[in-house]
Amino acid sequence: MKAHAREWVEKAEGDFFVATTASKSRSKRVPDAICFHCQQCVEKYLKARMVEAGMIPPRTHDLDELLKLLLAVEPLWAAWSRAMQRLRYYAVQFRYPGHNATRAEARQALSDCRSIRKEVRVSLGLQRE
Secondary structure, eight states, rough: OOOOHHHHHHHHHHHHHHHHHHHSSSSSSHHHHHHHHHHHHHHHHHHHHHHHHHHHOEEEEOOOHHHHHHHTTGGGGGGGGGHHHHHGGGGGGGGTOOOOOOOOHHHHHHHHHHHHHHHHHHHTTOOOO
């Protein structure tokens, strides 16, 4: 794997760790943070795949845009369109007052994140975890 792609993976794994750790907390419920870190994990994994494919990732949090760019390389990933639409709003809106994620949204975000992470890792030739 290209060194720069590996850097994206390391950043993505940091977000995945934070999201999964926060989801296990019994004392503090933080669905906004879980959703945000799930979105960030997916964004960084998509950018890692782009780098590995020789593409230059755009400076955007828009998962739909990243997915559309990757469909030339990974056409079957079109099935993730709904998940990307769910996750994309957690990049910015839910980090500020006025928008709050529910526990159900956090569970869905984590589920989406796990499944996308798993497939991107396979595409990158990384071990399953």
